[in-house]
Amino acid sequence: MPMDYTAQQNFPTYTTHDNKVRKHLTLEIYEKLYKKVTPNGVTVDKCIQPSVDFTGKIVGLVAGDEESYTTFAEIFDPVLDDHHLGFSKTDKHPPPELDADKLVGGNLDEKYVKSCRIRTGRSVRGLCLPPSISRAERREVEQVLVDALAGLKGDLAGKYYPLLKMTPQEEKQLIEDHFLFQKPTGHLMTNSNAVRDWPDARGIWHNNEKTFLIWVNEEDHCRVISMQQGGDMKLTFERFSRGLKEIEKLMKSKGREFMWSERLGFLCTCPTNIGTGLRCSAHIQLKKLAKHPKFDAIVVGLKLQKRGTAGEHTAAVDDIYDISNAARLKSSEREFVQLVIDGLKKLIEMEKRLEEGKSIDDLLPPGV
Numbered sequence: 287m288p289m290d291y292t293a294q295q296n297f298p299t300y301t302t303h304d305n306k307v308r309k310h311l312t313l314e315i316y317e318k319l320y321k322k323v324t325p326n327g328v329t330v331d332k333c334i335q336p337s338v339d340f341t342g343k344i345v346g347l348v349a350g351d352e353e354s355y356t357t358f359a360e361i362f363d364p365v366l367d368d369h370h371l372g373f374s375k376t377d378k379h380p381p382p383e384l385d386a387d388k389l390v391g392g393n394l395d396e397k398y399v400k401s402c403r404i405r406t407g408r409s410v411r412g413l414c415l416p417p418s419i420s421r422a423e424r425r426e427v428e429q430v431l432v433d434a435l436a437g438l439k440g441d442l443a444g445k446y447y448p449l450l451k452m453t454p455q456e457e458k459q460l461i462e463d464h465f466l467f468q469k470p471t472g473h474l475m476t477n478s479n480a481v482r483d484w485p486d487a488r489g490i491w492h493n494n495e496k497t498f499l500i501w502v503n504e505e506d507h508c509r510v511i512s513m514q515q516g517g518d519m520k521l522t523f524e525r526f527s528r529g530l531k532e533i534e535k536l537m538k539s540k541g542r543e544f545m546w547s548e549r550l551g552f553l554c555t556c557p558t559n560i561g562t563g564l565r566c567s568a569h570i571q572l573k574k575l576a577k578h579p580k581f582d583a584i585v586v587g588l589k590l591q592k593r594g595t596a597g598e599h600t601a602a603v604d605d606i607y608d609i610s611n612a613a614r615l616k617s618s619e620r621e622f623v624q625l626v627i628d629g630l631k632k633l634i635e636m637e638k639r640l641e642e643g644k645s646i647d648d649l650l651p652p653g654v
Contacts, residue, residue, distance in 0.1 A: 332418055425486070444498070505556070610626060
């Protein structure tokens, strides 16, 4: 970017924009950050671009590399504090806790819980993140991950399907399995130009049992997903934890590792996904509770989030909802999974009460 213009001349124009960058980015902060560049050449303008190009209600900030979080801390820190409902410059995310044996009551009633899923994002240290990555770096990300995944054994062993070389038969099967991901169209990716060169160096890996899945170079370097039919969240988390540990072990044997910050936890493209990056979810059928006037408030009161079964901004089908943890930061992986287990048990208890025609007033979260 030419630096013969002043920060004031280059300051973004916001009109009806409703995002956290606009809320916190003053001209004074922009002037401090305007000429700063990370070792990989990322500028603050690359990080704030989604806030300029999209007027809807978003965070509006992406990281171009690991160093973006510190080089441009004057904008990242207030946005993090705002989005995560309090995370000061002195706060620290807890260390990883991937121990399924510490979970309590992880097998949920399958009459209500139809499936379980735990996913997270991970980034390969030393390489740019999708908004700033070069074609060569993206191919290196793919190679690092595919090499590690090839070393998985036993129930984790599987196969990688690069999007560029996928056969029609493989594509058909992956669509039927609901595994195939399409070119992202959301503001985070398109407005940061992270989808350029699609589908070069993108692909899907899954184990032979189709219960452990890796997306390569979609919104993050990789998305790691463990899934299970029925209500066994403990088994889902056990596989998730074991797979993550094994992948990182195989990466480290070749001198590579995931991005990790002692303060912020695991780092991803979007600051909403740092910390654990973990989304623990279940598809749960709540025919009675879904019609209760306080249903939405109950979900929020349990520190959970609900979606339709087809993902964000979709509707429930047959009163089946996707229920997950709302936060990603400030608690460990095991704590978030336990929060979801406890919340699902509470929702099931309420559903059973309503089936019996009884009140649930004594079961409501505080303040609901």
